[in-house]
Amino acid sequence: DAGITQSPRYKITETGRQVTLMCHQTWSHSYMFWYRQDLGHGLRLIYYSAAADITDKGEVPDGYVVSRSKTENFPLTLESATRSQTSVYFCASSEGDRLEAFFGQGTRLTVV
Amino acid sequence: GEDVEQSLFLSVREGDSSVINCTYTDSSSTYLYWYKQEPGAGLQLLTYIFSNMDMKQDQRLTVLLNKKDKHLSLRIADTQTGDSAIYFCAERSGSARQLTFGSGTQLTVLP
Numbered sequence: 001d002a003g004i005t006q007s008p009r010y011k012i013t014e015t016g017r018q019v020t021l022m023c024h025q026t027w028s029h030s031y032m033f034w035y036r037q038d039l040g041h042g043l044r045l046i047y048y049s050a051a052a053d054i055t056d057k058g059e060v061p062d063g064y065v066v067s068r069s070k071t072e073n074f075p076l077t078l079e080s081a082t083r084s085q086t087s088v089y090f091c092a093s094s095e096g097d098r099l100e101a102f103f104g105q106g107t108r109l110t111v112v
Numbered sequence: 113g114e115d116v117e118q119s120l121f122l123s124v125r126e127g128d129s130s131v132i133n134c135t136y137t138d139s140s141s142t143y144l145y146w147y148k149q150e151p152g153a154g155l156q157l158l159t160y161i162f163s164n165m166d167m168k169q170d171q172r173l174t175v176l177l178n179k180k181d182k183h184l185s186l187r188i189a190d191t192q193t194g195d196s197a198i199y200f201c202a203e204r205s206g207s208a209r210q211l212t213f214g215s216g217t218q219l220t221v222l223p
Contacts, residue, residue, distance in 0.1 A: 031209045040120070042200060042215040043155075050209070058210060090154060094209060099143055101211060103154035 003027075006091050006104035013081050013111055021076045021107045023091030031094045032074040033101065034058075034066065036087040043090065049074055081111045116214040118201055123220045130188040132217045134201030137182060141203040144177060145211065146186045149198040158186070158199075188219075196221045 004025040013019045023032065030051050035043040035058075045058030047066040055066050063085060065077045074093075078085055088108050094101040115137040124130045136144070142163050147155040161168045161175045161184075168175045174187040188195055198218050202211040 033210060035213075040215055042116075042118075043202075043211075043213040045210050045212075048210050092155075099145075099160055099204075100157045103156070105152075105154050 004091060004093055004102050004104045006089075006107050009105065009107060011107060011109045013109070015082060015111055016080050019078045019081055019109070021078075021089055021091075021109070023074045023076070023104060025072055025074075025091075025093045025102075027093065027095065027102075028071055029093035029095040029102075030071070031101075032068065033092040033094075034064075034074070034076045035090045035092065036060065036085075037090060037106070038087050046076065046089075078109075081109075083111050085109065086111045116201055116203055116212050118199075118214040118217045120215065121218050121220070123222060124191050125222050126191060126193060128191055130186075130191045130195070130219055130221075132186045132188075132199050132201075132219065134184040134186075134214055135182055136184065136201070136203050136212075136214075138203060138205050138212070139182070140205045141182075142206055143204040144175075144184050145202040145204070146173075146175065147200040147202060147213075149200065149216070151197075155200060191219075191221050193221045193223065195219060 007022045033048040034046040049055045049068040091104040092101040145160040146158045172189045176185045198216040201214040
């Protein structure tokens with residue numbers, strides 16, 4: 001199916017564990033983004049990527065690592081999860097001069 | 113850095129008009145957007161406006177932009193229960209591809 005998909009949809013992990021959230025898009029969009037959504041803060045940009053092997057920090061990158069070895073995938077890794085990283089994570093993609101960013105369904109991550 | 117602000121909650125009666133307001137600080141904002149998020153779903157683009165426009169209408173949606181006051185509003189005419197959702201204002205500056213979002217306004221439509 002065409003679109004942008006995130007996995008898993010729900011994840012519970014323990015403090016200190018490494019966890020990776022996956023994002024896959026089928027449009028071959030150049031740009032991909034990771035946002036986290038927290039009550040009262042809206043969406044905050046964690047990392048983004050302009051193309052394969054090009055990534056850059058957003059507003060709240062600390063504690064997160066990204067990679068973009070293939071255009072269609074943009075995984076987000078929490079190297080050592082903390083309770084403050086409990087959130088809903090959204091992946092998005094957009095292409096060139098297009099104005100619209102397309103969002104995945106989100107991953108709800110709980111760190112206990 | 114850039115800041116986008118919205119009120120958190122709005123309630124309206126079905127059939128009334130809803131007006132959701134947003135203010136932003138970045139004077140170099142070139143595009144401003146309204147996204148809708150339904151429960152358990154991702155964000156869906158509703159409409160956008162270029163900074164050189166002051167109004168855009170799309171069916172039941174009217175976007176007003178006051179660039180001098182850095183104020184953006186979304187008016188939904190004849191609001192329906194299906195319009196209940198969180199509405200996010202977002203802005204994009206210059207050549208940047210990433211968006212800066214407001215905190216979202218929870219719209220509740222009462223029967």
